[in-house]
Amino acid sequence: MARKRNDPVVATSEASLAHDGRGVIKHKERVYFVPGVLPSEQVEFTPFNKQRGSFAGRLEHVITSSEGRVTPPCEYFGVCGGCATQHLAPAAQLHFKAQLLQDNLQRIGHVQPQEWLEPLSGESFHYRRKARLGVKFVPKKGGVLVGFREKGTAYLTSLKTCLTLDQRISDLLPALHELVEGLSVHQRIPQIEVAAAHDDVALIIRHLEPLNDDDLPLLEAFGGVNQVQLMLQPAGPDSIHVVWPKPPASVPALHYLLPDFDLTMQFRPSDFIQVNAEMNRKVVSLAVEYLELRPDDRVLDLFCGLGNFSLPIARSGAQVLGVEGEISMTEQAGHNAKLNDISNAQFNAANLHLEGAEKGLPQSGYNKMLIDPPRSGAQLIVSEYIPILKPQRIVYVSCNPATLARDADILVNQQGYKLLTAGAVDMFPHTAHVESIAVFVGPLN
Numbered sequence: 001m002a003r004k005r006n007d008p009v010v011a012t013s014e015a016s017l018a019h020d021g022r023g024v025i026k027h028k029e030r031v032y033f034v035p036g037v038l039p040s041e042q043v044e045f046t047p048f049n050k051q052r053g054s055f056a057g058r059l060e061h062v063i064t065s066s067e068g069r070v071t072p073p074c075e076y077f078g079v080c081g082g083c084a085t086q087h088l089a090p091a092a093q094l095h096f097k098a099q100l101l102q103d104n105l106q107r108i109g110h111v112q113p114q115e116w117l118e119p120l121s122g123e124s125f126h127y128r129r130k131a132r133l134g135v136k137f138v139p140k141k142g143g144v145l146v147g148f149r150e151k152g153t154a155y156l157t158s159l160k161t162c163l164t165l166d167q168r169i170s171d172l173l174p175a176l177h178e179l180v181e182g183l184s185v186h187q188r189i190p191q192i193e194v195a196a197a198h199d200d201v202a203l204i205i206r207h208l209e210p211l212n213d214d215d216l217p218l219l220e221a222f223g224g225v226n227q228v229q230l231m232l233q234p235a236g237p238d239s240i241h242v243v244w245p246k247p248p249a250s251v252p253a254l255h256y257l258l259p260d261f262d263l264t265m266q267f268r269p270s271d272f273i274q275v276n277a278e279m280n281r282k283v284v285s286l287a288v289e290y291l292e293l294r295p296d297d298r299v300l301d302l303f304c305g306l307g308n309f310s311l312p313i314a315r316s317g318a319q320v321l322g323v324e325g326e327i328s329m330t331e332q333a334g335h336n337a338k339l340n341d342i343s344n345a346q347f348n349a350a351n352l353h354l355e356g357a358e359k360g361l362p363q364s365g366y367n368k369m370l371i372d373p374p375r376s377g378a379q380l381i382v383s384e385y386i387p388i389l390k391p392q393r394i395v396y397v398s399c400n401p402a403t404l405a406r407d408a409d410i411l412v413n414q415q416g417y418k419l420l421t422a423g424a425v426d427m428f429p430h431t432a433h434v435e436s437i438a439v440f441v442g443p444l445n
């Protein structure tokens with residue numbers, strides 16, 4: 001009898017994972033991406049029809065498992081979209097990330113570093129100090145859901161605990177459910193942004209309708225009992241305001257520390273900060289080491305945010321210019337420079353993805369550069385600006401190996417830079433996100 005189209009089949013997966021952590025199975029001349037499948041496993045899986053240009057499948061069971069397979073420690077794993085690789089041992093996750101970086105550099109960038117940096121890793125649980133939690137009122141599922149999106153759907157996984165969120169935020173989740181449930185506008189709250197600083201935790205509750213008079217005491221009680229800073233956001237980012245500590249009481253500034261550089265970095269809860277404090281410290285220290293700084297250096301820090309790399313660089317005595325798209329961030333960077341008694345770092349705001357941006361940047365006089373762009377990379381800077389400035393040493397910190405590889409191709413194969421070192425950094429354990437660092441030296445070296 002002919003097999004029905006979607007019957008489960010037995011197959012063996014490829015030796016490496018897809019970029020998003022799914023297993024890859026070649027079956028009947030098709031390539032299926034199957035969540036939960038690890039490299040070189042014999043599995044039974046149900047192939048799905050083509051969706052959005054590719055074939056996916058559902059793992060039914062593992063027949064012969066990969067050496068790296070472990071029992072996922074989190075009860076929500078497999079449904080919650082927050083993590084992708086908890087079923088892989090931490091060392092194997094690191095290997096996957098290093099492999100992905102190597103593949104991207106070779107396949108997209110046609111480059112190979114002179115030496116590979118050993119992948120950097122740290123504590124793999126409760127590392128996440130910044131997140132946006134989705135909120136939804138679904139009576140059929142028992143009321144208010146707070147958590148991350150489910151994998152591949154618009155639904156939310158309602159979390160009572162989370163192994164990647166900062167422990168203080170994870171511990172707040174049950175109380176957060178209760179708080180939102182009690183608010184008059186619980187059907188009109190789409191998101192809660194959370195930020196865990198060195199001493200304090202802050203929450204920003206986005207609401208689409210005004211609160212009523214009964215809501216404020218609930219919010220104040222939540223802030224007081226849980227000792228968190230509580231903010232409301234009724235409209236755009238400028239509408240964020242504090243409800244606890246109760247105004248006019250002062251709200252301590254959130255901050256994180258970079259002890260290797262004796263720095264205190266203040267930020268607002270909606271500001272970009274690197275999500276993983278421990279790994280951020282390691283990456284900053286490594287980047288500074290790779291810049292081989294001397295006091296007479298002049299260093300440009302592009303996509304500088306609130307000065308996370310600029311101020312550690314400035315501690316060497318080098319002159320630093322940080323450039324970043326958000327004015328509020330360059331102001332915060334300037335504030336952090338003052339706070340830490342640093343006078344050799346300046347900050348400018350500019351859109352570095354805008355055609356012609358290079359004309360507003362210094363045309364000479366900077367011999368070293370740090371680049372830490374968003375996922376889209378720094379193509380314009382690399383192709384239009386670097387040939388003008390010709391920095392002799394570039395440290396590129398990336399959160400997307402594909403755009404790093406594209407930019408490395410331009411630097412190495414078109415402009416004659418050498419790629420000295422590259423390596424993966426496990427900034428986001430249990431997810432497929434790959435942070436990496438790469439060091440380039442100019443044609444004169």
Ligand SMILES: C[S@@+](CC[C@H](N)C(=O)[O-])C[C@H]1O[C@@H](n2cnc3c(N)ncnc32)[C@H](O)[C@@H]1O
Nearest residue numbers: 303304305308324325350351352353372373374
């Ligand atoms: C990966 S973050 C790095 C921030 C900072 N280096 C740090 O370590 O905290 C990327 C930064 O690029 C900034 N950015 C995004 N798009 C930009 C653009 N078009 N022009 C300039 N900066 C941009 C973001 O505001 C963000 O601060």
